[in-house]
Amino acid sequence: MRWFEPLLFPFSFIYDTVTRFRNHLFDIGHKNSINFDIPTIVVGNLSLGGTGKTPFTEFLIRMLADDFKVATLSRGYGRKTSGFVLADEGSDANQIGDEPFQIYEKFKNKISVAVGEDRVMAIPQIITERPDTEVILLDDAFQHRYVKGDINIMLTTFQKPFFEDNVVPLGTLREARKGASRAEIIIVTKCPNPIDTGTKESYINEIKRYNKKAKIFFVGLKYGLLQNVLGDRQSVPSNFVLVSGIANDQLFRKEAEKKHQISYHFSFSDHHHYKSDHIKEIVSKCKEVKESGILTTEKDAVKLKASIFRDYLAEIPIFAMPVEINMEIKDADFIKESILQVIKEKGYSE
Known part of the structure; x- marks a missing residue:
């Protein structure tokens, strides 16, 4: 333990209490979560960042964009604008944020890229301006519970998994570890290659202490x-x-x-x-x-x-x-089938 960590306990306790209470209000229905008619896939994490959300969002874009009209929606962290913005040829990183602009530059001919702090208001705006949209990827929205995603995908790194982390400022978690229970799919990112079976089993057992139902996958990064x-x-x-x-x-x-x-x-x-x-x-x-x-x-x-x-x-x-997600084909197929099932249930088709 670092010498200053005891000083952070009270602040971490307060933050943890506030976020637990907020989640409890959603869990009991006192705060409402809206499930939209259009399929929505949430990609996020429990920590403050660095889990590989952007490469994974790009991975999903490559998986879906040839068959569906895809839109991505994020807050647009770090931008100098506010409110809803739909990226176009005049957009830059200052207007929509560095990560959304990176995605726009790569995939602008295939998808729509939007930013907006209020996702509940932004989703109808996407549908209004891009009425042919068939699926929305909500980037970094795991804590944005006002929107109820059809599939919640949570990322955590191999180097600092959420089950070894603590709530800020003592650690890097935005909420308690039990928040992982909301995920249908949990991805352990930035894994070494190869990763031994014993280590995998250890991680799976730790993750299942907080979520027994989620499918768990291990992925690495590959540089181009x-x-x-x-x-x-x-x-x-x-x-x-x-x-x-x-x-x-x-x-x-x-x-x-x-x-x-x-x-x-x-x-x-x-x-x-x-x-x-x-x-x-x-x-x-x-x-x-x-x-x-x-x-x-x-x-x-x-x-x-x-x-x-x-x-x-x-x-x-x-x-x-450039960096991309490196995932086993059978694992990628499972994720794709899960998303296709949601798309089909909501009345959309390839």
């Missing part, structure tokens, strides 16, 4: 070939300055160091708002090493390519390392 962020340079530098503003960048850094020479790492907080001074410092580091460039995450890339930074970065190659 580097992508040229600005699209105007093809040669990959021999050396990189690493830039990341995500909740947990250890796996990203480890993967980068396996394949590339890294001279320095700028590690910012999650959803970091880049300013000109940050960019100048990054560029300065790049220029210290000959033939050096920037290697960053997809999430940060959408912010670094903003027009206000273009002059600073004009001579610096910028590459992003």
